Amino acid sequence: MEYEYWAFFFRWLHVLSGIMWIGLLWYFNFVQAPTMPKIPDDLKPAVGKYIAPEALFWFRWAALSTVATGLILAALNGYIGQALALGLTDNVSKHATIGFGMWIGVIMAANVWFIIWPKQQIALGLVEAEAGAKPAAARMALLASRTNTMLSIPMLYAMVSAQNLY
């Protein structure tokens, strides 16, 4: 099959994974977190025990899949080195732009796997922890998730502009 097709194929997988990831990130930040204080206490376990763990499963694996397919795509397109160097080696706008997007995406995925997921496991009671540790873990998970929401704005600007402006 044509080489260009495989680059497109991995771009397609990258977009599918990215929509799953950022869609769930925005669900957590724009819907679930602001709504939780309004939910009656007897209904809260429906979110904490059933919806959130399932959403977090798809969220963290979509994050990993987005980064993996993105790196494969950058390699197939022949600019992975220049992009990871933020265009400093060749002063090409497309490479600088996609490079910023890639690094922000990698930081966001690391945030998911090394901060948000471990803290959510404590906050939701999915792992053993002291009862007093839950509120602190929940706050840390929220702030880390908000950090990713903030970073998603420049990350998506970089991704879309690298594809369309240059």
Add this chain to the structure above:
Amino acid sequence: MKNPLESLPMTIAMGLVITVAMVCLVSAIAGGGV
């Protein structure tokens, strides 16, 4: 003092500021490039 990330509008505003900073950095890196 309240952490600005606790507010969704502030989160979005900071994301927009970072976007502008990023565009300026790209321009600085590859301003004369393609």
